[in-house]
Amino acid sequence: MLRTEQFTINIGPQHPSTHGGLHVEAVMDGEFIVDAIVHLGYVHRSVEKIAESRTYPQYVPYTSRLDYLASHLPTLGYCQAVEKMLGVAVPERAEYIRIIMAEFSRIASHLLFIGSCAIDLGATTGLIYCLRDRERIMDMFEMTSGQRLIASYMRIGGVSEDLPDTFIPAARSFIADFPEMIAEYDGLIIGNEILQARLKGVGRLNADDAIAYGVSGPNLRACGIDYDIRKAEPYGIYDRFDFTVPLAENGDSWDRLLVRMEEMQQSIHIIEQALNQLPEGEVKAKVPRIIKPAEGIEVYHRIESSKGELGYYIVADGGEKPYRLHVRAPSFINLMVLPMISKGGKLQDIIANIATLDPVLGESDR
Amino acid sequence: MEHFFLNIAHSLIVWLMGLGLSSKGADLVLLIVQWICIVAIVTINVIVLIWLERKVAGFMQQRLGPNRLGPAGMFQTIADAIKLLTKEDIIPSAADRIIFRTAPIFFIIIAVMLYVVLPMGDGMQIVDLNVGVFYFISVASLSTICLLMAGWGSNNKWSLLGAMRSVAQMISYEIPLAFSLLGVIMIAGSLSLSDIVAAQNNIWFIILQPVAFITFFIAATAELNRGPFDMPEAEQELTAGAYTEYTGMRWALFFLAEYTNLVAVSALASTMFLGGWHGPWLPSWIWIIIKTYLVMLIFMWMKWTFPRIRMDHLMSFSWKVLIPVTLANILVTGAGIQFLAGMGW
Secondary structure, X not given: OOOOOOEEEEEOOOOOXXXXXXXXXXXXXXXXXXXXXXXXXXXXXOHHHHHHHOOOHHHHHHHHOXXXXXXXXXXXXXXXXXXXXXXXXXXXXXXXXXXXXXXXXXXXXXXXXXXXXXXXXXXXXXXXXXXXXXHHHHHHHHHHHOOOOOOOOEEOXXXXXXXXXXXXXXXXXXXXXXXXXXXXXXXXXXXXXXXXXXXXXXXXXXXXXXXXXXXOOXXXXXXXXXXXXHHHOOOOOHHHOOOOOOOOOOOOHHHHHHHHHHHHHHHHHHHHHHHHHOOOOOOEOOOOOOOOOOOOOEEEEEEEOOOOEEEEEEEEOOOOOXXXXXXXXXXXXXXXXXXXXXXXXXXXXXXXXXXXXXXXXXXXXX | OOOHHHXXXXXXXXXXXXXXXXXHHHHHHHHHXXXXXXXXXXXXXXXXXXXXXXXXXXXXXXXXXXOOOOHHHOOHHXXXXXXXXXXXXXXXXXXXXXXXXXXXXXXXXXXXXXHHHOOOOOOOOOOOOOOHHHHHHHHHHOHHHHHHHHHHHHOOHHHHHHHXXXXXXXXXXXXXXXXXXXXXXXXXXXXXXXXXXXXXOOOOHHHHOHHHHHHHHHHHHHHOOOOOOOOOOOHHHHOOHHHOOOOHHHHHHHHHHHHHHHHHHHHHHHHHOOOOOOOOOOOHHHHHHHHHHHHHHHHHHHHOOOOOOOHHHHHHHHHHHHHHHHHHHHHHHHHHHHHHHHOOO
16 A cells, blocks of 8 residues: 655645635645635735724725725725714715616626636636626726726715716616626636536535625525625615525535626616616715714624625724724635635635635735 | 659759768658758747737637737747746756756657658658557657656646646546547558558548547547646646746747647647548648648637636546547447448448
8 A cells, every 4th residue: 555645735825816815725635635724814904903093084995905806895885884973864866876886896896706717717718708898897987986996986975976977878888788798608608518517516515604604795695595785784775776686505616606697687787777766966965074973983884795794893982083993804704614615625626616705815804 | 832842852862862872871861851840840830839829819818919029929939939048947956856857858859759650741751650650649648757757856746736637637538549549540451640641532531430530639638738638737726737847948848849749639630530631722731731720720729718627527537438439439430341341342
């Protein structure tokens, strides 16, 4: 009998498929994974600590840098948290614009998810088609805020500026072309037998474990749990829109992919309704330049980000800066199940698992 | 035009004999010239192929591909070659230096050796071995050892994983590769590549052996380490697999050899299944170029479309699907030959 031994390989922090500075220490038995240890902190920028030395409005741009793939969503969460502290009412038009931008962010993030999922599994061309369509959303963000990736468009009390005239035609043409794009991804990526074989049954997460670990977002809904904060605890004006929460059953990588595909269609549906209902009016409420929430006000506000439950916990001490700010980052918590779902799989499975858990390291390391 | 290269070779021999060389000496000089020609063919093909692959990838991904240097970016490959030549040559301190250094050299030598038996036109074959197909397959299988050398010599876990994958993959896929060629050999009744081409005078073997062509194509993709079977390299998983530690020209030699193999295997596919150099109007050597490039375009199309298959799926596909199918193909071919012989064909 030959003597065999386990060995450790470091997947990352410099690795093509770790989506940033993720370091997974994998204990391998040949091609099989015996254990995986996730090391985080390579992109730690102390975003939470910075909040303590910035005034409330000054902190808005930092939130864009949390989840830079869907930059409107973390900004939306922060602005709504501060509005909750102050009790500011946001103008109607601003609410609608926020919904449109948030849902476009979700689509942009999910498009990149599908593209990076394809390229992590070796289908280089799949990425380019998703990026091509994501570019159109980025162009729309550029129209509104001048920034493509980290837009910082939302403000406490509304949005920074009204939509330009070019925005609504661009958004409508994107919505019109969307079924065609989905058909293309179905043909090139989703319908591919090799890709299906690589994802089906891989990295299965059962519902109980998902709840125990605090997994949220599409990863949770892929396990069959109907939990979407847009429905469970509607924030903003989400209660006015008609949409369904896509669910899957098995909780494997394939389901995580399918749930996101379906979620994009629902987002398009929401944007369509919001564009039709978009009222005229102000886009920013009158908010004093120096915000001083009273001492002892604590607020926790959560939104459904593209990655899951994104929460902000802010404590005020009566000054113009937060006393403490904490971000409940969905990527960080979702990533914690990676060792559990990867054990016993193969090296190629852990790549698929990282890709389908969809972590953003800027958010999980903060 | 048909006998352009043959005439050159003939006049070379006449000229050499005129200089007072014996006929054996003249043949020896001709052989050396032919070797130089092969190296030239390989180099030119690789330069064109790298450019073509980038253009094809660009076309499929809705981008332009290289477009700055020369017409349509044609000189990009040359610029890349210069860059690679001037790069620092890093040998990891923990590497097994002899194995690490010799692996790329053996890899390219083996790739070039394949061209000896390939008929590149009517009568244009350096050596017409009577076991040509056997020679080709056995030499091609040697490249596994070079990949294992590269993986082992690098003393890197990624490299070793890549090398181990490549060994498992190549051993599994050589069997269906050889089996799928057996049907053709049975019909042609010869292992010599020139005889096989001659047997396709009336009908191409792709029509008689469609299943064999498909299985050959799949097995050849795995044999060439190209997508969706690029396990040993597997950029997204193994960073660069067996080539992780290689830099500069050593890495370029691997790259060169992979494309050299691609040309050789595509040429073999067109020789075995697509009628070799047979074709109307144009000279025979142009026909083989056209057919080889068409086969290569299909290889590129596959590479840039499919995701990478998983290692265990790869193995089970070979042993559970490809090998039974090729065996059944041999059985049917044999029965068909016997039946037709009984009918008096």
